[in-house]
Amino acid sequence: MPTRFPRLTCLGALLLTACILQSRPGTLHAGEALRLEAYDVRALCAAISHCPAPTGILEPVAAPEAPPNPTVGLAAERVLTAASIADVIRNRVKPESWDPNQGTSIEERAGQLFVIQRPEIHDLIRGLLDSFSKQARLPVTVRGLIVDVAPDEVLPFLGKAGTTFSQERVDAALNAGTLAAMPSVTCLNAQRAHVVSGAMHYYAARSRDGEPAPQSILEGIVFDVQPTLGVDGKTATLVLRLTANANVKIEPGAAPAPLAQQPAKRDEAPASQPVSVDQQAVRATLELPVGEWVLAALAPKADGRAQAMTSLVFVLVKRQAP
Numbered sequence: 194m195p196t197r198f199p200r201l202t203c204l205g206a207l208l209l210t211a212c213i214l215q216s217r218p219g220t221l222h223a224g225e226a227l228r229l230e231a232y233d234v235r236a237l238c239a240a241i242s243h244c245p246a247p248t249g250i251l252e253p254v255a256a257p258e259a260p261p262n263p264t265v266g267l268a269a270e271r272v273l274t275a276a277s278i279a280d281v282i283r284n285r286v287k288p289e290s291w292d293p294n295q296g297t298s299i300e301e302r303a304g305q306l307f308v309i310q311r312p313e314i315h316d317l318i319r320g321l322l323d324s325f326s327k328q329a330r331l332p333v334t335v336r337g338l339i340v341d342v343a344p345d346e347v348l349p350f351l352g353k354a355g356t357t358f359s360q361e362r363v364d365a366a367l368n369a370g371t372l373a374a375m376p377s378v379t380c381l382n383a384q385r386a387h388v389v390s391g392a393m394h395y396y397a398a399r400s401r402d403g404e405p406a407p408q409s410i411l412e413g414i415v416f417d418v419q420p421t422l423g424v425d426g427k428t429a430t431l432v433l434r435l436t437a438n439a440n441v442k443i444e445p446g447a448a449p450a451p452l453a454q455q456p457a458k459r460d461e462a463p464a465s466q467p468v469s470v471d472q473q474a475v476r477a478t479l480e481l482p483v484g485e486w487v488l489a490a491l492a493p494k495a496d497g498r499a500q501a502m503t504s505l506v507f508v509l510v511k512r513q514a515p
Contacts, residue, residue, distance in 0.1 A: 226311050227296050232318065235304035237273050237325050244380075246387035246417040249409070251436050252474075275301045278325070281424070282306070286317045328422055332513035334379045335418040335431065338363065338486075340505045341494065342370035347503045350491060355479060358486045358507065366505055373504060374437070376416035379513065385419035385432070396443045396468055410468060412441040420510050422483065429483050429510045435475040437504070439494075442469045475506055483510050 245251070279299045283291050290310065291297050297314075300307045308318060342350075346369045358366075380386035391413010398408040417434035473492040481487040492504040 227309055228312055228315065229307065229309050230315055232306040232308065232322060233304065234273075234275050234278050234306055234322065237278060237322070237329055238275060238304060239329075241381060241384050243385035243419075244387065245385050246389065246415045246434070250389065250411045251387075251415050251417055251434060273325070273329075275304055275306060278322075279306055282308075282318055282321065285424070286321060287314055290314055324424070324426075328382055328424075328426060331382045331422065332379055333382050333420045333422065333429075334377060334511045334513055335420050336509045336511070337374070337376040337416055337435070338367070338372070338505075338507040339374040339376075339414070339435075339437065340366050340370040340507070341373045341502045342366065342505060343502060346370060347491065347505075350488065350505055353488050354477075354490055356488050357482060358488055360486065363486045363507055366507075370505065374414050374416075376414060378416060378418050380418075380420070383419070383421040385417070387415060387417035387434075389413065389415050391438070394441050394443055394468075408468075410438065410441055410470060412438050412470075414438075418508075422510075422512065426512065427483055429481060431479045431481060431489075431508060431510055433475060433477045433479065433489055433506075433508060435473075435490075435506060437473040437492075438470050440469075440471045444468075473504060479508070481508070481510060483512055485509065 279301050282299060291299075296309060297311075298309050308315065310318070350366070374390065376388050376390065378386050378388050389411065391411050393409050393411055395407060395409045397405050415434075415436045417436075419432040421430045423429060471494065473494065475490045475492055477489050479487060479489055486507050486509045488505060489508045490506045492506060494502045494504060
């Protein structure tokens with residue numbers, strides 16, 4: 194909440210005020226309706242902790258020697274800063290009123306904004322910051338629909354990636370194809386989160402040192418999303434990472450031998466268990482209206498058939514009540 198200048202008790206704020214007034218001599222004349230208020234925006238700038246899918250199941254199948262990349266310890270991300278909030282205020286709240294010659298200004302110090310403006314402009318600033326506060330920790334749900342369609346049914350969707358689809362058109366796609374998955378993730382605004390559905394398969398592989406190493410592969414889907422609502426709450430930016438694995442086949446191979454029985458030479462290392470998988474990977478950043486279905490991608494199914502199916506990936510971002 195803003196604090197009016199006469200009530201400021203923080204010595205740093207008072208010193209800053211003196212610096213502002215001294216740096217602009219003659220700007221605050223008697224009778225002018227300018228007022229200094231301090232806005233604490235530290236809560237808006239708090240870091241968001243993400244929960245992405247582990248790289249080992251999200252990324253396409255890699256060589257067994259590729260080192261794992263766990264997600265634990267991932268640094269939190271700051272979506273807003275005091276400086277970026279000040280820029281938004283200048284650009285969205287009466288831009289023509291921000292003029293040093295008029296005595297108006299914004300100064301940022303230690304997570305607070307010290308604003309010299311007219312009372313009516315302060316009212317607009319409070320409204321804007323209130324909207325930021327409501328959206329900062331607003332729950333957002335991202336729904337997905339993965340529909341497999343035959344080659345003769347995919348033509349109406351070619352070239353339509355990024356296009357908005359009505360519920361009736363999505364239902365028509367469902368009737369024309371087969372629902373493969375219906376993932377859903379609820380997270381905070383601007384937070385990255387994921388859901389995993391399927392079963393893990395385990396097999397033996399050779400490490401880069403030629404020694405046996407256990408490996409795993411998911412047969413199912415990883416739905417990894419990061420939705421960020423626009424300032425007006427009517428649009429959103431969605432970062433989508435989707436991986437779908439099907440038809441995982443692991444051929445029987447030699448079981449890992451005890452360490453003492455391992456061959457000394459790398460080229461004599463025990464054979465790995467070969468693994469094959471039909472994999473689809475979608476990576477997209479979308480600008481989309483909130484509450485409407487959007488066709489995010491068309492992903493051919495790599496199942497080795499000449500007339501392969503295609504997966505239609507629909508997404509919908511929806512705001513939840515706080």
